Amino acid sequence: MTIAPENRPLLALAAHARGKRSPVTCRLKCGDQCAHDAPNTSGNEYFRDVASRAFSRRGALGAAGALALAVGTADAAAAHPGHGHGRGLRFTPIDPVPASTDALTVPQGWRWTPVIRWGDPLFRHSEEFDPEHQSERSQLGQFGYNCDYLDVIELDGSHGRRAVAVVNHEYTNEGIMFPPTTDPDTLAEQKRIAMAAHGLSVVELRRSGEGRPWEYVRGSHLNRRVHVQTRFTVSGPAAGHRLLRTKDDPVGRTVLGTQNNCSGGTTPWGTVLSGEENFHQYFVAAATPENARYGIPTTVSATGRNWWTVDPRFDARQPGYENEVNRFGWVVEVDPMDPDSTPVKHTALGRFKHESANVRVARDGRVVAYSGDDERFEYVYKFVSEKRMARGSSRAARAHNKTLLASGDLYVARFTGDSPAAEIDGTGTLPSDERFDGRGEWLPLVKNGRSRVPGMDVAEVLVFTRLAADRVGATKMDRPEDVQPNPVTGRVYAALTNNTNRGVGANAPADEANPRVTNREGHVLELTEDRNDPTSTRFSWNLLLVCGTPDGAGTYFGGYEGPVSPISCPDNVAFDSTGALWISTDGQPGTIGYCDALHRVTLEGRDRGKVEQFLAVPREAETCGPVVHDRDGAGTVFVCVQHPGEEGSWADQHSFFPDYAAPGSLSRGRWGGPRPSVVQVHRA
Template sequence: MADHVRGKRSAVTCRLKCADACLGPECNTSDNAHFRDIASAALTRRSLLGLGLAGAVGLVVGNAVGGGSGAAYAAKPGTAGLAFGAIDPVDRLVDAFTVPEGYHWSPIIRWGDPLFSSSPALDFANQSATAQSGQFGYNNDYLDIIADPSGKTGVLVANHEYVNPGIMFPPTGDPAEKQRRGEIYKAAQGMSVVELRRRAAGEPWSYVVDGERNRRITVETVFELTGPAAGSDLVKTAADPEGRWVKGTLGNCAGGTTPWGTVLSGEENFNGYFAWAADTAEQKRYSGTSTTTTETGWEAYDPRFDAHDADYVNEPNRFGWIVEIDPSDPTSTPLKHTAMGRMKHEGANVIIAEDGRVVAYMGDDERNDYLYKFVSKGRYTAATSTGAKKKNQRLLSEGDLFVARFTGNSPVGEITGGGALPSDGLFDGAGQWIPLTRDGQSVVPGMSVEEVLVYTRRAADLVGATKMDRPEDVEPNPRTGKVYVALTNNSARGTSSPLDEANPISGNRFGHVIELTETAGQAGETFGWSILLLCGDPSKTAYTYFAGFPKELVSPISCPDNLAFDSEGNLWISTDGAPGTIGYNDGLFRVPLEGDQRGNVQQFLSVPREAETCGPVIHDREGLVFVAVQHPGENGSVSAQTSLFPDYGSTAAGSVAAPRPSVVQVWHD
């Protein structure tokens, strides 16, 4: 694993989260033209226009960054923005949740906390699938905190991406016990909807047992397929001969909340859950190799996870979609939107275009894969009636799907791989949104619309999309409409994938962030772009770049993953991979985008040892920040845990001290 770990994650995380995708054959073997091959010298940048407060334990307070700015970036006068002194980076072996001076933290809810009075509290020695199906799930990723109009009640929505058997249970060779645990793993994944309450607006939240909106969505929950691929032969199985009803959701990573109040979730690394034969070009684009066993072992007793079986050969095609749930209605049927394409979705984030259509931006999280955009056919209805909401929920079922092609504006010889800025002072250029579908039909020669949507990666290969350095979260700024793309890293850049101006770093271990400006309106088909950040530790990496801000004054940052915005339009970045790249725990960072502070990366918090920072939610006017802490202590075992977050030694749960993925809130004095 040495070469792979050098790129980003620990060996355990890679095996469990993405089935060692980077160790296998390249999924994208297309010979797409890179924009350095088609760069136009005529282009110029200027032409592109439960625990509550009582659970506040393990508090660690950070100091101002040594050698950095130290002082807080001042909130604009007259607002309740967040003022803080950037914390020092925290060594990767420290098992602590660290916040700035004057701030406190506590978990809102942890893995295994009961959502219903009929469900038991987590008991490591007596856990069951029935219990887990009524408890908060494992490895929370996407997160939102949606307040009701009163400000005193609300709802928490979280994804549960995957499980780590090694720190949940001791080893076993008993097939019956493996199956029993496998059913627990099914119940621990999916999504959770949990009601919240607090004494007054602006105060921290507690979760509500038996809340009317409480809900668990698992690998057994039935989803409805929508859009042109629903009912096609490519998604039919013996259990669903209509090809319209899918059991479960898998690999749920990031997501987004829509203007009509529903939540979108991206099904990412679904391929690792299936024993299947990757013996066609289409299948190889989603899994480079065939498999006969999986980490969960479901294929041993549940035939739908054995895609070698002719009755279930299409089962993997029923995953890899954007799903939509209504957190206000626990009886509603969740949707899987085939019109938005099938890939390893990091997530989807929506903005309303000038003409009222809905635009969703999406990243396909694998090295050398692509950036996508979906534009709805219908228009958003702002009314709050039930009928309007139902109508809006169908907006993502019909529309046009695009993939991005980037073009640089600098001479090829200036893209050296070492990070030196081109002579015009920026890595920048223009871009096109290339259509894959239009008006419900395929525009990819030789592929039907159903094939384009089920085998979206192949379709994007054929139209010459630009290979990117693992596009993860893609977020439009609600204040400006500019779009920000987190490119986590790609240690193979410059070898298996050539350099280009949008991905200019050889062996890109630390990742970068692109700022994209739509030049023909939000739903248009052209854009301008420039690199906002080249990540890394400025004291150790010469090529780091922070939008021109003095690099000696910023916090080190590596492997940008999830993005968010505060009310002032500042960008917030959570990271996934800093321990293996710059030697610090992952964290959450604020980046001003305007004025003389543009590019001043400031670390707000750090998560515990071996954990990933996920799903940031910034309620800065209330002085509140929320994150999902995923896979703390990932490299440990039941007999030798490496983290005790968030309880730090409490043995209330079955007389075992162990890490528990949790949603954490941070507030100021």
């Protein structure tokens, strides 16, 4: 039997990754975007071109030590249980773990247990997980696949015994999820199962007391799956615009589904924001400048996802579906406390490959959301709401606050270094002032309801935000991923994962905010808003870390001179009650030869820049969604373990995480391969 190319199962590519990931992860997570030219071909200026506009370093650092606005700090801490004043976690850092190790490694005196795994049933009538007899129906009632963003929100009045976990499911790996087949009907059902495994899960957790491990509650009224067929409403200035209308939605205000949800954030009013990231790989579309700028494929791939074979709307070449691709790439908002609520896609925050959106509150009550566009040479963005946040927890206040992201101003960042251009030579060598630092400004894209981009109206700016940012001259960055404000200090931290094309050929050269050519190991940026006002359009910045091994050339650890743990490819960031930074990684096996990890980084005092490794995930896995609950120095650390054993196959599984007790067994529905999972690490 001959199988049409679009119906063939996903196959692994030959090794091609130039940076951090395995070829399989490159294929499945981001559609091989590193194997193609970066979509950003704009000629906007770089630091090297603006060095002549350098300024006084003394003025740049004037606000660097300021504390967060009282309103922003209190509200951000309230949104994340465990944030507040405390002593932090006490642990002995672990040694780096060789990349071939199939184990989750934690500090001495700590242990880990799963909270919930791919396929665990969420509802009373959900089917039990049976890897050999999966179906779309069963997956819709089960915990989804590759988990990424996570928050664990303790419920009021529960005395620390009840919580709700909200988890993103970024993508699927059909090669290790399903037994091989060439039957077209079975392959079509596998696509539908994979579609159902995307999206988000909301699930209640319970424990017997503080300090005890959490267990998920099957059948809780709070449990929910949000997936590719879930109905979303559209908010903001682009809602109803012709660019969002399709034959199935002629008014452009209702979208089915969300996919490739990467990181996210929890709002001060208790909802969760989720970023739609590498949505391009799920479509085939016409060749237009707009689609090219987002990397949308224009031809059918024999190894792509090809969802259009089971759902025609993913073929944006077809009449009536040309705009379907414009309905993805947004920040979505889900209310975990109301399982009957309709989630929202917020157009006011712009459309790009959102890693996340994280919110703080300004002194005047407006809310500010930061987000990174996770691709080579893309940008960092900020949204400032038009409305002000209502105080209190009444139903009316919460309903009002759920409208805050529907209107406001959208900005993109331009960074300027303060060192002579000749001192930024691409090696990562510190300039003469011994810091990579400078000033920056937020360039308006939409301001007071009007477009600030010549030749584009407001809806066009929001639907084609990358093109708008190109036109105003934003700074090209090295894959800005998670961007979060520190709830204790108010400073903002951005994980720049890597960019192996920096300074290669005609690509953007090194600059002071991206100081290494062929940047494989990434860096972490610290940003301080002027007057510590998040609505300000000016800021100062510095690089906290230039990642790699402690003895590696061109690495920098915030000026700290003592021993540090090696760290590479920073991805997600989080904070504990002391304001210390926690960083999860995605790509250490391919750069420094160790399993991906979770690290704590000290931000203040003589130990600023000290990196301590807390845990390591199993082979071929990525560390995602860290959450740190550390009351009184004890507590729990949660992480999502994404794509363990990614490079294996159904017949040759590379990991047995987290069910190590029965490796290799597929009898009676027992799984003998990896299951992406949420885990908790607590004291033994």
